[in-house]
Amino acid sequence: MFSGIVEARGTVVNLIPEPPGCRLVIRHPQIVPQVKVADSISVNGCCLTVIAVDGDTMAFQAGPETLSRTNLGDLRPGSLVNLERALAVGDRLGGHFVSGHIDGVGTLLSREDHGDWSFFWFQVPRSLARHMAPKGSIAVDGVRLTIVDSEPERFSVALIPYTLAVTTLGPLKVGDKVNLETDILAKYVERLLEARGW
Secondary structure: OEOOOOOEEEEEEEEEEEOOEEEEEEEOOOOHHHOOOOOEEEEOOEEEEEEEEEOOEEEEEEOHHHHHHOHHHHOOOOOEEEEEEOOOOOOOOOOOOEOOOOOEEEEEEEEEEEOOEEEEEEEOOHHHHOOOOOOOEEEEOOEEEEEEEEEOOEEEEEEOHHHHHHOOOOOOOOOOEEEEEEOHHHHHHHHHHHHOOO
């Protein structure tokens, strides 16, 4: 479980084919020394398991479904990724609960920059939009954000200067793909209502 508060941006060092998936190697000089094999790390919002640690790099395996259903399949050496270590018992929860299980991929439709602030609209599958509501929570590439407005196939968020500076959302361009995880509580409520026939 994660909080959606990104700790750092890591750099992709290599993607090594390991059919049917690949090995993803990421560098971060401060985070990696605190990581051990079998730890869970959120990489652009995807929960991955550390399989090796070597100096300032850590390696993960990503299967074909992960590569096809997230933006991890689009990564290249030099790509930046958002990193967050899993919450430990007793940690403060400053964001919202993020499972690391991606619900779908969105596309940046528009971006309005106002000084150091930005306002984004993302296009999303209609099946995800039903879990979104103004002032609700959404994780975008692992970053916990508050929804400003939501429509049947898109939603908007406002990004503060800090978020733009320390996450991969700052450099996003129109057309870029992002991993999305909707509010886990909304999904539980929907399942409960379906079970009751509502």
